[in-house]
Amino acid sequence: GNSVTQMEGPVTLSEEAFLTINCTYTATGYPSLFWYVQYPGEGLQLLLKATKADDKGSNKGFEATYRKETTSFHLEKGSVQVSDSAVYFCALRAMDTGRRALTFGSGTRLQVQP
Amino acid sequence: DSGVTQTPKHLITATGQRVTLRCSPRSGDLSVYWYQQSLDQGLQFLIQYYNGEERAKGNILERFSAQQFPDLHSELNLSSLELGDSALYFCASSLTGTGLTGELFFGEGSRLTVL
Numbered sequence: 001g002n003s004v005t006q007m008e009g010p011v012t013l014s015e016e017a018f019l020t021i022n023c024t025y026t027a028t029g030y031p032s033l034f035w036y037v038q039y040p041g042e043g044l045q046l047l048l049k050a051t052k053a054d055d056k057g058s059n060k061g062f063e064a065t066y067r068k069e070t071t072s073f074h075l076e077k078g079s080v081q082v083s084d085s086a087v088y089f090c091a092l093r094a095m096d097t098g099r100r101a102l103t104f105g106s107g108t109r110l111q112v113q114p
Numbered sequence: 115d116s117g118v119t120q121t122p123k124h125l126i127t128a129t130g131q132r133v134t135l136r137c138s139p140r141s142g143d144l145s146v147y148w149y150q151q152s153l154d155q156g157l158q159f160l161i162q163y164y165n166g167e168e169r170a171k172g173n174i175l176e177r178f179s180a181q182q183f184p185d186l187h188s189e190l191n192l193s194s195l196e197l198g199d200s201a202l203y204f205c206a207s208s209l210t211g212t213g214l215t216g217e218l219f220f221g222e223g224s225r226l227t228v229l
Contacts, residue, residue, distance in 0.1 A: 043116060043204060043220030044157075089157065101147050101170055102218060106156040
């Protein structure tokens with residue numbers, strides 16, 4: 001079946017530090033890949049996405065590249081801010097099945113300290 | 115604001131009881147998804163409806179059921195509640211049932227506490 005594995009948190013960084021949150025996946029066919037972010041007390045919001053191999057998704061300074069050879073979609077940001085503190089979820093949609101719901105990873109909590 | 119509305123925001127009930135969670139999707143969205151978020155299980159897909167019909171089923175227990183009404187709002191019914199059902203229940207919507215863009219729009223969730 002389809003699955004997403006994320007690094008466990010919490011990840012604690014100082015402001016302006018470099019961020020990497022690892023995400024690997026298992027899926028049949030060629031899935032689309034997503035990063036969602038959940039700020040405290042809120043629902044999930046789409047952060048970025050990539051729909052085919054070697055695509056790079058980017059938004060708000062965050063980037064992730066769809067690596068088919070390593071089945072990975074790691075999230076990176078060059079300089080984090082306190083406002084980036086949130087839970088980040090990697091997700092996939094496998095396009096070769098009738099199911100269109102997203103499969104999520106377990107989430108990684110990021111804490112950025114001033 | 116995602117445009118997806120969930121009620122109630124918080125709900126406390128006892129074991130063995132039944133509750134109904136309600137979701138109004140974004141205007142124009144035809145597809146509704148229900149997810150359960152718990153500390154030990156993460157975010158689990160429960161069920162999807164598209165334009166009133168069930169489209170996909172995930173890890174939904176037999177004690178749980180859902181439906182989508184002609185006005186496209188959806189309800190998730192949880193019965194014979196157990197302590198382990200305590201969780202945050204999210205509703206999400208999307209324009210299509212095929213997920214061509216991939217983006218789901220999430221509500222703020224309904225937090226259920228079973229005592």
